[in-house]
Amino acid sequence: MANIIDRIVGFVSPAAGLRRHSARQLLQRAYEGANQSDGWRPRRPGASANTDHAGDARTLRTRARALSQNVPYIARGLASHTANIIGTGIIPKWLGPEAKVYAELWKVWGAQADADGVLDIYGLEDLAHLTAQRDGEALVRIRQRRKEDGLAVPVQFQVLEIDWLDDSRNGRIDGFDVIQGKAYDALGRVVGYYLFDQHPGDMVLPRSRSGGSHFVPASSIIHYFAKERPGQGRGFPRIAPAIPRVRDLSLYEDAEINRKNLESRLGVLASGDVNALADGEGTKVQEGGRMLGDLPSGGLMQVPTGSNLTVVEPKAVPGYVDYVRQALHLIAAGCGWTYEMMTGDVSQVNFSSARIRRLDYKREAEREQWLHVIPCLITPMVRAFVDAAELAGLVDKADYNVRYATPKWEYTNPRDDVKSDLEEIAGGLSTFSEKLRQRGYDPEEVVQEMKEDVDRLRKAGLLDILFMMMKVKGATDSSPQQP
Known part of the structure; x- marks a missing residue:
């Protein structure tokens, strides 16, 4: 709205008055979300991902661990999500001329892969992913071994919590630019990590003599975390957006328990x-x-x-169950899980709604598998295995041409889903191999197994009998129903 000065300027010089009016319009915001009159002042505006990590990550990690240890639905959510992403293991399959040799070595060596001697290779995948989801990041140290150690392939892996990384190391150290314990070269590539000799929070083992950290080359470390911003060098816990709501809900539940105690007293x-x-x-x-x-x-x-x-006689206050259920829905959304997999409560869903949400979660999980887990965790582990096999002379040449098989997704309605898949294949909208890959199977292995089964049945003289039984069953299924 024009004031008296604008009117005077406009009367003397209409062009100048128009310019004043246009300039004032530019001061008005197009987005209400950018209006600063509401008093909202975000913390550290314009800070980089590494600055945010340096300020908040340690506290977030401590709180995320506490919640995973003490809040049942957080512990279940982390475990359920890892079960869907890793399952019983993401399996590599070599495609080169020495594929059978690599497959046999991987099968035998898999039980020896843990440097701590507890898990197999797929258990290490599960542990690394679960640790990274809870803490925001995890370290996998590649331990080279000697031939005389008796391993099928002379290499092992050791999963370490991110506490091993000395994040107090910052600045120009040993000729490198060091940010929170990670050393970078002039091109911005990671060249090493500064690690402690033992976990800094370990109260059982005696502290090392030096008490400090030492440089470990990047070729010996797999730093596994989810990169969400450009330039981000460290990770944040998966439940970081939901931590305030989880704490508020826990406080509300404690208050409700105290109120119930009062209600039960005379x-x-x-x-x-x-x-x-x-x-x-x-x-x-x-x-x-x-x-x-x-x-x-x-x-x-x-x-x-x-x-x-x-x-x-205190009166019960209604609405507790509805509030808790709504809060859990918001927490599940913030963590990227479904409400049902986090709580085990399926009383509020029907078949259609459960299937739709399951499909959404499946897309999100496959995105995480193929764009994050496989390239950032599984592939580096496979490459370390291949390099060790080549250096030990177990194979003629390093072969990184690998295809991965992720866990199979169970169908919500198997009968209708199988029928739909067959109709897509018959209509030329998909291939037999593509449908097998979607189900978590390797098409080459399935075809080879089918061939072996047919040859075995033909050799035993049972193939014709099997075809006859299938023909009879098909005729029975297609016969009209009698009244």
Whole structure:
């Protein structure tokens, strides 16, 4: 709205008045979300991902661990998500001329892959992913071994918590630019990590003599985390967006428990001649801090003449279940899980809604598998295995031409889903191999196994009998129903 100065300027010079009006319009915001009159001031505006990590990551990691240890639905959500992403393991399959040699070595070596001697290679995949989801990042150290150690392939892996990384190392160190314990060269490539000799929070083992960290080349470390911003060098816990709501819900649940305790207690207000109660007339006095002492269940009591008693009965406050369910939905959304997989509660869904949400989650999970887990965790582990096999002379040439098989997704309605897949193949909208890959199978292995089965049945003379049984069953299924 024009003020008196604008009107005067416009009267003297209409062009100048128009320019003043246009400039004032530019000061108005097109997005209400950018309006700063609401008092919202985000923390560290314009800070880089590494700056945000340096300020908040340690606290977020500590709180995420505490919640995963003490809040059941957070622990279940982390475990369920890892079960869907890793399952029983993401399996590599070599495609080169020495594919069978690599496959056999991987099968034998897989049970020896853990430097701690506890898990196999697929257990290490599960542990690394679960640790990274909870803490935001994890380290996998590549341990080269000697031939005389008796391993099928002389290499092992050791999963370390991110606490091993000395994030106090910053600045120009040893000729490198170091940011939170990661050393970069002039081109911005990671060249090494500064690691402690042992976990800094370990109170069992004696501290090392130096007590500091030492440089470990990047070729010996797999730093596994989800990169969400350009230039980000460290990871944040998966549940970081939901931590405030989880804490608020926990406080609300504690308050509700205290209120329920009060509701279950019988309160009595006495008025009138209460001084007579001090003489022991009618009942015990001041026992355990209560004026009337213990009130017997189903009993009759006599109180002094002139005393009036009022029973206090707190009323239940409705809406607790609805609020908790809504809060859990928001927490699940913030963590990238489904409400059902986090809580195990399927009472509020039907077949259609459960299937739609399952499909959405499947797309998100496959995105994480193929764009994050496989290139950032599985592939570096496979390459370390291949390099060690070549250096040990177990194969003629390093072969990195690998295809990966992810866990199979169970269908919500198997009969209709199989029918739909067959119709897509028959209509030329998909291939037999593509449908097998979507189900988590390797088409080459399936075809080879089918060929072996057919040859075995033909050799035993059972193939014709099997075809006859299938033909009879098909005729029976297609026959009209009798009234």
